[in-house]
Amino acid sequence: MYAWAARWRNAQRPKDQRLRDAERSGRPPDQRDQITQKLTALMSTTPTAHGYRHPNWTTPLLVAHLAREHQLEVSARTVRRALHGLGYRWKRPRFVLSRRDPNLRQAKGSSRGD
Numbered sequence: 001m002y003a004w005a006a007r008w009r010n011a012q013r014p015k016d017q018r019l020r021d022a023e024r025s026g027r028p029p030d031q032r033d034q035i036t037q038k039l040t041a042l043m044s045t046t047p048t049a050h051g052y053r054h055p056n057w058t059t060p061l062l063v064a065h066l067a068r069e070h071q072l073e074v075s076a077r078t079v080r081r082a083l084h085g086l087g088y089r090w091k092r093p094r095f096v097l098s099r100r101d102p103n104l105r106q107a108k109g110s111s112r113g114d
Contacts, residue, residue: 031072035082038070043088056093059083 039062047054047061050069054061059076066072066079080090 031074032082035066035072035074035078036086038066038072039079039082039086043083043086 042050042062042065043057047057047065050065052061052065059079062079062083063074063076066074
């Protein structure tokens with residue numbers, strides 16, 4: 001309170017600036033926008049296009065790629081949050097059988113060879 005009153009009595013500054021606080025450094029800006037831009041571009045490609053031997057992007061692979069290629073040191077949790085914000089949801093990849101040839105005869109059943 002005393003410092004506030006002393007600043008008010010300071011006649012060297014205009015009245016509207018006497019009680020105004022000085023600029024503070026505050027919290028450093030986060031990398032959220034930069035990470036979001038990089039992830040948007042990465043998710044439109046496959047890891048094989050970037051030289052990895054993985055068919056799908058994983059969180060650890062994205063963290064490693066951001067650190068190596070873009071010098072962005074981020075945690076896996078940060079990447080997961082950014083992906084969630086972009087609308088991506090985690091789902092375990094499933095093996096999908098290809099469709100059978102309709103002309104292929106099933107091996108069980110008749111043993112006559114017809």
